[in-house]
Structure formats: C-alpha cells, structure tokens
Amino acid sequence: MIAAFDIPVTRVGRSKLNDIPLENIPFGKYFTDHMLEADYADGEWKNVSIKPYQPLQLDPSLAALHYGQAIFEGIKAYKDDKGNAFVFRPIENYKRFNKSAARMNMPEVPEEIFMEGMRKLISIDKNWIPGGKDHSLYIRPFMFSTDTMLGVRPSETYKFLIILSPTGPYFAAPMKIVVEEAYTRAAPGGVGFSKNAGNYGGSMLAATTAKQEGYDQVLWTDAFEHKWLQEVGMMNVFFMINGVAVTPSLEEGTILAGVTRDSVITMLREMGIPVEERRISIDELLDAYGKGQLKEVFGTGTAAVIALIKELKYKEFIMQFDVNNAPVAMAVKQRLADIREGKTADIHQWMWPV
Numbered sequence: 056m057i058a059a060f061d062i063p064v065t066r067v068g069r070s071k072l073n074d075i076p077l078e079n080i081p082f083g084k085y086f087t088d089h090m091l092e093a094d095y096a097d098g099e100w101k102n103v104s105i106k107p108y109q110p111l112q113l114d115p116s117l118a119a120l121h122y123g124q125a126i127f128e129g130i131k132a133y134k135d136d137k138g139n140a141f142v143f144r145p146i147e148n149y150k151r152f153n154k155s156a157a158r159m160n161m162p163e164v165p166e167e168i169f170m171e172g173m174r175k176l177i178s179i180d181k182n183w184i185p186g187g188k189d190h191s192l193y194i195r196p197f198m199f200s201t202d203t204m205l206g207v208r209p210s211e212t213y214k215f216l217i218i219l220s221p222t223g224p225y226f227a228a229p230m231k232i233v234v235e236e237a238y239t240r241a242a243p244g245g246v247g248f249s250k251n252a253g254n255y256g257g258s259m260l261a262a263t264t265a266k267q268e269g270y271d272q273v274l275w276t277d278a279f280e281h282k283w284l285q286e287v288g289m290m291n292v293f294f295m296i297n298g299v300a301v302t303p304s305l306e307e308g309t310i311l312a313g314v315t316r317d318s319v320i321t322m323l324r325e326m327g328i329p330v331e332e333r334r335i336s337i338d339e340l341l342d343a344y345g346k347g348q349l350k351e352v353f354g355t356g357t358a359a360v361i362a363l364i365k366e367l368k369y370k371e372f373i374m375q376f377d378v379n380n381a382p383v384a385m386a387v388k389q390r391l392a393d394i395r396e397g398k399t400a401d402i403h404q405w406m407w408p409v
C-alpha cells in the first residue's frame with residue numbers, strides 16, 4: 056500500500072467514550088477522542104499529527120470565513136462481528152476530495168496524509184465504531200484556507216483535518232419533495248460537482264422554503280429552463296421507469312458524483328436491471344407517471360444510503376409513490392448492507408480494511 060509514514064500521536068488522558076451512549080446516536084453530534092490535523096504552507100504539507108479532539112484557534116480575518124475556500128468529504132466506517140474495522144470505498148472519496156480541491160484552487164492532499172492519516176486515526180479511535188446494525192463511524196475529512204488577510208486571492212496556507220463521529224441508523228423517513236423552479240444549485244462551469252461548503256450554504260434557503268410548504272427537500276433542476284433534473288437535496292436521484300433505472304448523467308458538471316450513486320449503478324447492473332445515465336426532464340417524469348410507468352424514486356448518499364421518495368410535486372401536479380412497494384430500492388439497499396456485513400462477496404473490494 057502506502058509507504059510507512061509516521062504520524063505523531065498525542066493521546067487523550069481520559070477517553071470520553073464511556074460518557075456517550077453508542078445506541079441510536081444522532082448523526083454528527085458526538086465526536087471521538089482524536090482528530091488529524093495538517094497544515095499547508097510554503098508549498099508543502101507539514102505538521103501532520105493526531106491529537107485530542109479540540110477547538111481550533113482561528114484569526115477573524117481567516118480567508119475561508121470570507122471567501123469560502125472550504126471543501127469536505129463524508130465516508131463511513133463499519134465494524135464486523137469479529138471487531139475488524141472497514142471503510143466503504145474511501146479511495147473514491149480521496150480522489151473526489153482532490154477534484155474538489157482543484158476546482159476551488161486549493162492544494163491537493165497527498166494520498167499518504169489522507170488515507171494513512173485516516174487509517175491511523177480510525178485505528179486509534181476504533182472502539183468508537185458502534186457495533187449495532189446500520190451503525191457506523193462517520194468520517195469527515197475537510198480543508199479550508201487559513202491566510203489571514205482580506206485581499207481576494209487564493210490563500211497560500213490551508214488546514215486539512217479529519218474528525219470522526221459515531222452515528223446510529225440514519226432513519227430516512229420517506230420524503231416529500233418539491234421540484235425547485237426558482238433557485239439553482241449548480242450550472243455548467245460552476246462548482247456543482249465539487250463538495251465545497253458553499254454549495255450547502257447556497258441550498259439552505261430552498262430547503263427551508265420547501266419545508267414551509269410541507270416538503271422535506273427540493274429536486275434541483277437546471278439553471279436555464281428549470282426542467283432538467285439534477286439531484287434531490289444533497290443526494291443523487293434515481294427513477295425507475297418501465298423497469299429501467301434512470302439517473303442524471305455527470306458530464307455537465309452540475310451533479311456531485313456520489314460514491315453511493317456509483318455503487319448503486321454497479322449493483323443494479325449486476326442485478327440485471329438496466330441503468331441509463333442521461334438527461335432526464337420533468338416532462339418525461341410526468342409523462343411516465345401518467346402512463347403508470349414511473350414506479351420508484353429514491354435518493355442515494357453516504358448519510359442515508361437510500362432514501363425513498365413518497366411524493367413529488369411539480370407546479371399543481373402531485374405524483375405519489377407506494378413506498379411499501381419499492382422492490383428495486385429495497386433490493387439495492389439490502390445488497391449494500393449484505394456487502395457491508397460480509398453476507399455477500401465483496402467482489403469489487405469496496406470494503407477497505409483499516
């Protein structure tokens with residue numbers, strides 16, 4: 056694998072683990088004992104260390120707070136019956152992280168810092184991986200600019216961190232979704248394909264507006280015609296039309312290339328279900344729904360894995376789906392769980408041993 060690379064570790068005096076109940080833990084609320092931190096300055100990464108989880112001291116003029124060079128990833132680690140820890144496809148997140156970095160004019164993080172740092176951090180905090188079904192350890196690598204000056208230019212200094220958060224089963228209740236026609240998440244040439252903090256900041260008002268109308272999230276549409284479908288909230292989206300799984304394609308750069316999306320496409324094909332990655336419009340959906348051909352709609356992402364959609368609203372049209380009869384979404388969800396739990400052969404080597 057990666058050449059031995061010695062990251063200095065300062066351990067906590069006393070673990071917080073006993074103070075936190077590892078059952079039904081809410082998502083992203085508690086953090087483990089340690090974190091990884093590294094600094095970028097003078098054109099290189101330095102000060103890589105693992106230390107007790109602690110607040111950062113930051114200057115008020117910190118560039119990231121003003122100009123938004125900030126990116127992140129979301130990954131999950133699991134523990135098997137024998138206590139071995141595995142991470143789900145972290146290499147894909149590593150590659151995507153550096154794509155986000157390139158788009159945001161930030162330095163790439165070397166593989167040994169990202170991957171080896173993550174491995175070492177998880178092994179130190181291994182007892183924090185909850186063992187219960189569908190429990191996991193959520194891994195949050197992130198990077199932000201740290202120059203302390205208000206001139207607008209790419210920062211010359213950055214911080215990279217990894218923090219870990221034990222999380223219970225993310226109960227994704229079937230969602231009610233409204234097709235977004237006013238706000239835009241991403242346009243060609245923009246930053247929609249990168250996992251940068253601003254994409255989330257820019258999406259919150261749309262989600263809040265949807266909630267005020269009784270909906271959980273929005274289905275994003277293209278910036279020009281508000282008719283080509285992109286993503287559902289912060290998840291990729293799949294439509295089962297006439298036995299074919301259709302999902303918006305990536306080439307316009309307006310969609311995040313989800314690792315779950317890629318895994319779902321692979322599994323669907325293995326299950327003999329045809330997949331089409333292409334442009335899909337709201338008109339096509341309405342038409343298929345009218346003909347009784349649109350059977351399932353679901354979102355995919357690391358946090359919820361598969362989230363069923365029970366209602367989709369577009370203008371005055373309301374499409375409803377029977378979430379108790381969503382065989383494709385359920386089969387994919389089960390197959391992914393089986394791979395995670397070692398019940399199905401991990402033929403693609405998705406589970407990365409820590």
Ligand SMILES: *Cc1c(COP(=O)(O)O)cnc(C)c1O
Pocket residue numbers: 129250286288289290291311312313314315316355356357358
């Ligand atoms: C993270 C993210 C996803 C899901 O990606 P996964 O790799 O499957 O977790 C989808 N859409 C957006 C906008 C995201 O930020």
